[in-house]
Amino acid sequence: MNYRHAFHAGNFADLQKHTIVLALLKALTAGEAPLSVIDTHAGAGAYDLGGDMARRSGEAAAGIGRLLDLDAVPAVFAPLVAVVKALNGDGGGALYPGSPLLIARSLRKIDRYTACELRPDDFDSLRRTLAPYAFAQAVKDDGYATAAARAGKGGRTFVLIDPPFERSDDYAQIVATTRAVLARDKQAVIAAWMPLKDLETFDAFMRAMETVTNDALAAELRLRPLTDPMKMNGCAMVMVGAPPSTEGAIAEATTWLADNLGEAGAKARIWRA
Numbered sequence: 702m703n704y705r706h707a708f709h710a711g712n713f714a715d716l717q718k719h720t721i722v723l724a725l726l727k728a729l730t731a732g733e734a735p736l737s738v739i740d741t742h743a744g745a746g747a748y749d750l751g752g753d754m755a756r757r758s759g760e761a762a763a764g765i766g767r768l769l770d771l772d773a774v775p776a777v778f779a780p781l782v783a784v785v786k787a788l789n790g791d792g793g794g795a796l797y798p799g800s801p802l803l804i805a806r807s808l809r810k811i812d813r814y815t816a817c818e819l820r821p822d823d824f825d826s827l828r829r830t831l832a833p834y835a836f837a838q839a840v841k842d843d844g845y846a847t848a849a850a851r852a853g854k855g856g857r858t859f860v861l862i863d864p865p866f867e868r869s870d871d872y873a874q875i876v877a878t879t880r881a882v883l884a885r886d887k888q889a890v891i892a893a894w895m896p897l898k899d900l901e902t903f904d905a906f907m908r909a910m911e912t913v914t915n916d917a918l919a920a921e922l923r924l925r926p927l928t929d930p931m932k933m934n935g936c937a938m939v940m941v942g943a944p945p946s947t948e949g950a951i952a953e954a955t956t957w958l959a960d961n962l963g964e965a966g967a968k969a970r971i972w973r974a
């Protein structure tokens with residue numbers, strides 16, 4: 702496991718993923734029923750954008766840096782920017798929240814949060830990040846197996862699946878985990894992140910998802926035409942059970958990122974399978 706999210710924290714993909722996660726959480730915590738969130742690949746929890754890894758990649762500067770430089774941040778990104786500002790105060794710090802901190806700050810005392818991370822160093826940081834939140838638990842276990850085992854226990858389920866795609870079977874694991882989670886809670890909401898390199902891989906994944914659900918929503922963020930499959934040409938969030946009230950924010954955020962951070966030929970494609 703060589704992947705370190707610290708190189709990528711706050712990049713265009715995090716902006717799309719984290720904005721969508723916040724919109725889903727807002728809708729899913731609007732009622733009185735408790736929500737149980739399982740974050741299969743949680744990472745370190747929060748990231749220092751002034752650190753060596755973030756500075757070497759420059760990805761945050763081209764992502765959250767661009768957003769923070771705007772005189773008027775588009776309303777759809779306001780919840781994410783509010784957390785970034787709250788973490789850093791007026792001191793000019795450079796902390797960027799990972800999915801664990803965003804989820805923990807969005808939940809209520811009645812909710813539950815399980816965050817899975819296998820890398821020992823990132824797990825230690827994750828555990829420290831979540832320590833103030835009594836309803837949150839960091840576990841050093843495989844995220845796919847944990848989601849399949851814990852979904853449907855204690856309230857409605859929301860599963861975030863955000864693997865590093867270092868393994869060739871991550872796409873198949875997402876489909877299998879979706880099937881297992883829906884078998885335990887057919888109302889579960891699932892959001893999976895993936896890179897967009899070539900269209901064939903993504904199409905094959907969506908066809909496989911159609912064997913487990915007829916309620917998939919894809920938000921493709923193409924930064925450039927998908928002509929060179931050796932490059933990460935964008936990313937996609939694929940959701941199951943996304944509340945209809947979140948579709949506007951999902952489309953707005955994805956379209957803004959394509960239009961403003963993409964190259965010639967960039968586009969957003971939001972569609973239901």
Ligand SMILES: C[S@@+](CC[C@H](N)C(=O)[O-])C[C@H]1O[C@@H](n2cnc3c(N)ncnc32)[C@H](O)[C@@H]1O
Pocket residue numbers: 702704705706718741742743744745746798799800801817818819820823842843844845863864865
């Ligand atoms: C893309 S990062 C997660 C970023 C995080 N979701 C966020 O948005 O801030 C993926 C993480 O998954 C961890 N990981 C890899 N395989 C895993 C597995 N099978 N179960 C749990 N964690 C895993 C990696 O160590 C890495 O920290």
